Amino acid sequence: MIDARDLKKAFAKPGASKKSEAVLAVSHVSFTAADGQITGLLGPNGAGKSTTLRMLATLIKPDEGRASIDGFDVRNDVLSVRKQLGYMPHNAGIYPRLTARENVNYFARLCGMTRHDATKRVDELMEQLGMHGFADRRSAGFSQGQRTKVALARALAHRPQTLMLDEPTNGLDVMGTRGLREIIRDLANAGHCVLFSSHIMQEVSALCDHIAIISDGKIAIEDTLEGIKSRTGEEDLEDAFVRAIGESP
Amino acid sequence: MRFFVVMAKEILDNLRDKQTVFYALLFGPILLPVMLGGSIIGSLKQLSVDFDEVTSLSVVNMESAPNLMEFLYSNNIDVEKAPDNPEKAVLRGDVPIVLKVMPDFDEALRAGQPAPLTVYVNEGDKDSTKQGRRVVALLQGYERTINALRLQHRGIDSDVFNSLDISREDVSLDGAGGQMIASLIPFLLIISMVMGGFYLAIDTTAGERERQSLEPLLSLPLNRFELVLGKFGATLCFVALSSILTSISIFFLFKFFPTDIIGGGLNFDGLTITKAFLVASPLIVFISAVLITVSAFTRSSKEAQTYLGILMVIPMAPFFILQFVTIRSELQSMLLPMMSQYQLLERIVLGDVTPPLYIVFSVIGTLASAALLLLVAFKLYSRDRILM
Numbered sequence: 169m170i171d172a173r174d175l176k177k178a179f180a181k182p183g184a185s186k187k188s189e190a191v192l193a194v195s196h197v198s199f200t201a202a203d204g205q206i207t208g209l210l211g212p213n214g215a216g217k218s219t220t221l222r223m224l225a226t227l228i229k230p231d232e233g234r235a236s237i238d239g240f241d242v243r244n245d246v247l248s249v250r251k252q253l254g255y256m257p258h259n260a261g262i263y264p265r266l267t268a269r270e271n272v273n274y275f276a277r278l279c280g281m282t283r284h285d286a287t288k289r290v291d292e293l294m295e296q297l298g299m300h301g302f303a304d305r306r307s308a309g310f311s312q313g314q315r316t317k318v319a320l321a322r323a324l325a326h327r328p329q330t331l332m333l334d335e336p337t338n339g340l341d342v343m344g345t346r347g348l349r350e351i352i353r354d355l356a357n358a359g360h361c362v363l364f365s366s367h368i369m370q371e372v373s374a375l376c377d378h379i380a381i382i383s384d385g386k387i388a389i390e391d392t393l394e395g396i397k398s399r400t401g402e403e404d405l406e407d408a409f410v411r412a413i414g415e416s417p
Numbered sequence: 418m419r420f421f422v423v424m425a426k427e428i429l430d431n432l433r434d435k436q437t438v439f440y441a442l443l444f445g446p447i448l449l450p451v452m453l454g455g456s457i458i459g460s461l462k463q464l465s466v467d468f469d470e471v472t473s474l475s476v477v478n479m480e481s482a483p484n485l486m487e488f489l490y491s492n493n494i495d496v497e498k499a500p501d502n503p504e505k506a507v508l509r510g511d512v513p514i515v516l517k518v519m520p521d522f523d524e525a526l527r528a529g530q531p532a533p534l535t536v537y538v539n540e541g542d543k544d545s546t547k548q549g550r551r552v553v554a555l556l557q558g559y560e561r562t563i564n565a566l567r568l569q570h571r572g573i574d575s576d577v578f579n580s581l582d583i584s585r586e587d588v589s590l591d592g593a594g595g596q597m598i599a600s601l602i603p604f605l606l607i608i609s610m611v612m613g614g615f616y617l618a619i620d621t622t623a624g625e626r627e628r629q630s631l632e633p634l635l636s637l638p639l640n641r642f643e644l645v646l647g648k649f650g651a652t653l654c655f656v657a658l659s660s661i662l663t664s665i666s667i668f669f670l671f672k673f674f675p676t677d678i679i680g681g682g683l684n685f686d687g688l689t690i691t692k693a694f695l696v697a698s699p700l701i702v703f704i705s706a707v708l709i710t711v712s713a714f715t716r717s718s719k720e721a722q723t724y725l726g727i728l729m730v731i732p733m734a735p736f737f738i739l740q741f742v743t744i745r746s747e748l749q750s751m752l753l754p755m756m757s758q759y760q761l762l763e764r765i766v767l768g769d770v771t772p773p774l775y776i777v778f779s780v781i782g783t784l785a786s787a788a789l790l791l792l793v794a795f796k797l798y799s800r801d802r803i804l805m
Contacts, residue, residue: 222804247638250639257632259629260630261628265430274422278634279637306433326637
């Protein structure tokens with residue numbers, strides 16, 4: 169369960185010395201993502217999706233506002249938040265000289281699992297994500313699909329309740345995307361809260377139970393797919409999106 | 418204790434990287450000592466004149482100076498007939514030097530006048546210069562003998578002209594070459610430490626940012642201090658391994674150094690090398706901290722290599738400074754990392770006495786600087802900007 173209220177974050181312009189030259193990345197971002205559901209954070213490039221996810225992942229501190237993951241505050245209870253959260257950043261890199269199994273095992277161990285538990289958990293994940301074919305190969309030559317699976321397995325290593333995926337289908341082919349959607353659907357069905365960011369309409373409308381549209385650092389509208397359609401009076405999510413961010417279709 | 422997990426992963430990861438392994442295990446410990454040590458032996462051999470070595474000397478008009486030829490022969494020089502054009506022969510390098518006895522040599526000698534001799538030397542050629550120095554030194558000895566004989570002939574004690582009796586004694590246990598080789602030990606040890614951890618430190622910090630694997634790592638329920646500590650620990654292991662291997666290779670390398678060149682006072686037995694390594698060992702911590710902190714500051718491997726490349730000058734600086742200036746070791750200067758180890762290691766290798774307080778100050782200064790640097794690295798990892 170993710171609950172964000174009025175999150176705001178500004179960054180200093182590169183090379184700027186004065187604070188007044190800050191760039192406002194995110195302002196007034198509020199939304200909720202419930203357990204057992206897939207919530208889509210939909211917005212064009214540069215809308216503030218990654219900044220929002222990074223604040224929720226406790227990687228950067230919000231300037232204003234508050235947010236909680238499964239009831240733990242992202243400002244004050246950083247370690248508890250991280251225990252609840254599996255986060256797969258945009259274009260997450262994996263270690264090319266380690267095998268897929270070693271990559272995942274490293275994260276499991278870092279989360280505090282014993283050697284034995286980690287080995288068991290990694291086996292489970294290899295099975296769950298269908299990674300047996302390349303589990304023991306070094307990841308230097310992996311395809312984008314294989315790399316995404318490793319990154320996802322890594323994010324799931326410590327059995328987090330809440331999962332945040334930043335544009336996970338980037339660079340995946342059709343079959344890769346379909347496979348990933350199934351995995352995400354299974355995770356939500358198992359009771360996990362999944363927050364999924366994307367700039368691709370079809371993907372969000374096909375997968376998400378709940379959608380928050382972000383534009384220019386603000387949440388423009390937040391509802392179910394049907395709710396957004398009826399509130400904007402549009403039949404198509406793309407048109408609804410354009411209307412929601414204040415442009416006429 | 419999760420920093421052990423980080424450390425173990427970084428070590429495994431980097432042992433699979435050929436570049437890191439080459440610089441840590443081959444370059445510092447083996448290639449550099451052999452290259453530097455070899456060239457220093459070579460240049461020392463060229464500089465030092467060995468008066469006992471039998472060489473041949475080309476002489477023009479040797480018949481005019483039979484006594485001089487006899488004198489040269491008794492000083493380990495075999496005289497032979499010079500080629501027709503001595504100047505060209507020396508220039509071409511056919512013979513290193515040529516001694517020309519001028520036609521009026523014998524006449525001038527008999528008349529009690531200065532007897533003319535010419536030595537053809539090629540100053541651009543090291544071997545020729547060296548031979549020239551030897552022959553001129555011998556000729557000067559011959560001159561002193563003749564001077565004394567001429568004065569005796571006129572009933573004057575030759576000591577009248579020796580108003581000063583200068584004796585010069587080198588109290589150091591070794592020659593000038595020994596000093597140079599002694600300063601080579603800290604140089605080799607420190608460079609091998611830097612090279613040993615260089616690529617691992619870059620890979621684990623700047624490289625991690627570049628590969629975009631840092632963000633998922635930082636989102637784990639893990640204290641960032643443990644992360645920095647783990648990366649530091651891995652660097653430390655490589656730096657330590659590299660310097661231990663270098664100590665071993667120095668031990669074997671110096672077995673091949675001829676003692677007449679490096680001076681008898683220099684000691685390169687196992688005990689001395691072990692002592693030198695122990696005195697230098699706080700630098701393992703310090704250098705690892707420098708590498709981690711500087712590369713944590715940078716955004717990409719390339720940037721890190723640039724910065725660290727400039728920083729590489731710092732470990733070399735004391736080596737070059739101490740070649741030109743003699744800095745009397747003082748207690749305060751022992752607080753400076755690198756500088757203190759250079760001075761202490763030189764003392765150890767030269768067999769000089771080292772006050773224990775000097776070593777204590779050196780250890781404290783070096784470890785305190787390392788702790789400070791690690792704190793900076795931790796602060797760098799705690800900033801939002803580490804992800805930007």
